[in-house]
Amino acid sequence: MTTSLRVPGLVLTDHVLTLPLDHDTPDAGSIDVFAREVAAPDGLDRPFLVFLQGGPGQEAPRPTSRPGSPPWLARALRDYRVLMLDQRGTGRSTPYGVGVRGTGGVDAAGGLGGTAGGEASVGAGDAASEARYLTHFRADAIVRDAECFREHLGVAQWSVLGQSFGGFCTLHYLSAFPGSLREAFFTGGLPPVGLPVDDIYATTYGIVRRLNAEHHRRFPGDEELLRRAMALCDAGEVLLPGGAPVSSRLLRSIGGRLGADGGSEEIHYLLERDPRSPAFGHDLAGLLPFNGRAPLYAVLHESSYADGGVTDWSAQRVAPDDFVGDSTLLTAEHLFPWHFEDHPELVPYAQVADVLAGHEWPRLFDADVLSAVDVPCAAAIYVNDAFVDVGYSQQTADLLPGMRRWVTDEYHHNGLRTDGGRILDRLIGLARGSL
Numbered sequence: 138m139t140t141s142l143r144v145p146g147l148v149l150t151d152h153v154l155t156l157p158l159d160h161d162t163p164d165a166g167s168i169d170v171f172a173r174e175v176a177a178p179d180g181l182d183r184p185f186l187v188f189l190q191g192g193p194g195q196e197a198p199r200p201t202s203r204p205g206s207p208p209w210l211a212r213a214l215r216d217y218r219v220l221m222l223d224q225r226g227t228g229r230s231t232p233y234g235v236g237v238r239g240t241g242g243v244d245a246a247g248g249l250g251g252t253a254g255g256e257a258s259v260g261a262g263d264a265a266s267e268a269r270y271l272t273h274f275r276a277d278a279i280v281r282d283a284e285c286f287r288e289h290l291g292v293a294q295w296s297v298l299g300q301s302f303g304g305f306c307t308l309h310y311l312s313a314f315p316g317s318l319r320e321a322f323f324t325g326g327l328p329p330v331g332l333p334v335d336d337i338y339a340t341t342y343g344i345v346r347r348l349n350a351e352h353h354r355r356f357p358g359d360e361e362l363l364r365r366a367m368a369l370c371d372a373g374e375v376l377l378p379g380g381a382p383v384s385s386r387l388l389r390s391i392g393g394r395l396g397a398d399g400g401s402e403e404i405h406y407l408l409e410r411d412p413r414s415p416a417f418g419h420d421l422a423g424l425l426p427f428n429g430r431a432p433l434y435a436v437l438h439e440s441s442y443a444d445g446g447v448t449d450w451s452a453q454r455v456a457p458d459d460f461v462g463d464s465t466l467l468t469a470e471h472l473f474p475w476h477f478e479d480h481p482e483l484v485p486y487a488q489v490a491d492v493l494a495g496h497e498w499p500r501l502f503d504a505d506v507l508s509a510v511d512v513p514c515a516a517a518i519y520v521n522d523a524f525v526d527v528g529y530s531q532q533t534a535d536l537l538p539g540m541r542r543w544v545t546d547e548y549h550h551n552g553l554r555t556d557g558g559r560i561l562d563r564l565i566g567l568a569r570g571s572l
Contacts, residue, residue, distance in 0.1 A: 145202035148181060150174040153229070154289060159273050160281040170282045171229035175200050175210065176218040184319065185295035186217035187283055189224070189303030191326070193274070193441050194433025196228030197221035209298075209557025216565065217296065220286065224279045224306075226433050233274070234432050264488035271493060274433060275440060276306040276501055277313070284314055296320040298561070300553050301524065302441055304328065304516075305501070308533070312503045315510045322564045323516035324553045329529035330502045330536060334443045338471065339455045340526045345469045346459070348395040348523055352467075355401060362408040363388075363465050369412045376418050381481040383421065385463070390476070391424040392467025396523025397551045404467070426470055429482025436490050438472045445500040448493075450474055469523050507536045514539045515567035517553075517560050520546040541567040 138153040151173050158166040176183065190197050198207040198221060213219050226233035283306075287295060296319045299307030304326020311321055329337060353360050367385035369375050375383040391407070394400030403424060410417040422428070427435035439448040452471035460466050474494075477487035514537050518530045527544065534540045543563055552560055566572035 143178075146177070147200060147202060148176045148178055149200070150176070151229075152286065152289070154282075154285055156282055156285055158270070160278065168225055168231040169229075170225055170231075170285075171223040172286050173197065173200075173221045173223075174218055175214070175221060177214045180214055180218060183214075183216065183218050185220050185290070185292055186213055187220045187222060187286075187295055187297045188213075189222060189279070189283075189297060189299040189306045191301030191303055192224060192227070192431070192434055193276075193302050193437045194224075194227060194233075194431045194435075195302075196223045207553075207557060208555065209553055209561045212558040212561045212565075213298070220290075220295075222279075222283060222286070225282060226274050227431070233271070234429070264492045267489045268492035268496065271433075271437060271489065272496060272498075274437060275498070276302075276309045277499070279306050280310045280313055283310070284317060287317060294319040296322070298322040298324070299326050300324045301326045301550065304525075305441060308507070309501045311510050311512060311514070311537070312501070312506050315506070315512055318512045320565075320568050321512055321514045322561070322568065323514070323518075324560060324564070325517065325519055325522055325525055325550045327516045327518060327530040327533050328442070328502075328525060329444070330504050330507065330533050331444055331500075332529065334439065334446060334448050334451045335455050337442050337526070337529070338452045339457075340529070341469065341471070341523065342455070342457050342460060344521075344523050344526065345392055345395065345471075346457075346466065348401075348469075348521070349392065349466050352395055352401045352404065356405045359405055359408050360465055363467075366408060366412040366417075367463075367465070375412045375421075377422050377481070378415070378419050379481065383418070384475075384479045386473075386475060387425065387479045388421065389464070389466070390426055390468050390471070391421070393426040393469040393523070394424055395467060396469055396521075396549050398549045398555045400549070425480065427472065427476050427483060428480060432483070432486055435472060435476060435483055436486050436493060438470065440493060440496070440498055443498040444502050445498060447495060447497055450494050504536055507533075508538065510537060510539065512539050513568040513570075514541070515564040516540060516542045517548070517564060518542055518544045519548055519550060519552060520544060521548075522550050524550050541570075543567060 141150040153171050155167050156170050157163040223230040297307045304323040305328045370383050370385040373382045394403050407420050453473045477483045520527050534542045
């Protein structure tokens with residue numbers, strides 16, 4: 138299904154493909170996958186740039202005629218048409234979540250039942266089948282979906298821009314289908330290859346410890362404000378907008394914002410409020426890393442770091458002593474089993490998440506293939522990245538013969554959102570050898 142419309146300065150063409158849930162077993166059910174083609178009015182025949190967004194479990198940006206929405210788009214449209222893929226389970230692709238059943242055979246493969254609005258949960262008998270269903274929602278399946286769109290659009294090769302988890306998908310693309318790629322760009326998303334997930338999480342704690350210290354140097358009164366807020370959480374006096382009490386450990390999970398440009402200020406402005414106020418609860422809900430709006434982000438999060446193996450709640454198992462108990466150290470993208478107890482929107486997914494924590498994931502990256510890939514690549518590697526370690530990214534860059542890198546401390550992990558035009562322009566120049 139394809140439809141087109143125009144908004145000021147943009148031509149939008151929507152594509153929906155019905156694709157196999159399991160690309161290796163086409164008769165095991167199907168899902169719909171959506172992608173939006175975005176072009177300048179005079180650029181309808183330009184080559185394609187596929188944007189793979191962060192996540193997992195987040196939909197692609199929704200472009201508007203307003204300049205800077207998203208910030209990198211105007212620069213991209215000077216050279217490309219952009220294909221924004223709603224990765225399976227997100228946006229206008231067949232959604233995932235409690236109260237949602239898919240079409241075309243998804244139920245038979247383990248689609249969720251229950252009532253709309255997140256009121257039902259996955260029962261013990263359903264958790265195993267639901268987990269099997271979700272094993273088809275990782276980077277490897279997303280790349281296979283992209284290949285189906287490439288063939289559908291009749292494109293021999295195209296370029297790919299991967300932000301964060303989208304970079305993980307892009308590296309798998311280079312590992313699995315390098316002949317389909319003309320160029321590959323990475324922003325904050327050049328993952329380690331073949332590294333145990335425990336090593337990855339252990340490293341992130343060190344990064345976040347440093348970011349905590351930097352925050353408190355900037356805002357020396359915030360540690361006392363945080364202690365006050367945690368005490369009120371323990372007393373049951375801090376509430377989310379729906380009225381659910383906030384645990385002190387859930388409050389501490391806002392540390393992911395320390396890894397974003399402007400995030401430290403957001404945390405300070407939150408803590409300076411009265412934690413018992415409705416405004417505090419509302420703003421806190423927006424800073425929490427995991428919630429029911431994008432359940433895949435929580436349920437599949439640890440698996441996105443697993444280049445093979447079992448995750449087994451890695452972030453919890455390797456947590457250093459200074460992050461445990463009544464610590465005031467903020468945590469970041471560290472997923473814990475208690476997230477599915479403390480956040481009311483995630484409670485329905487507790488058993489599915491637990492089953493997936495014990496799943497043996499296949500490898501995503503092949504170092505031998507990557508070391509022989511002849512595709513121009515460019516990566517923005519952020520020194521202060523809280524989620525993708527700069528050292529691991531450098532090691533992966535060393536594998537790729539066509540890689541040119543920009544190692545910078547100018548941005549945090551979300552640099553593409555804050556200064557995307559400049560970042561993409563530099564990466565294009567690096568990949569093409571003009572810088």
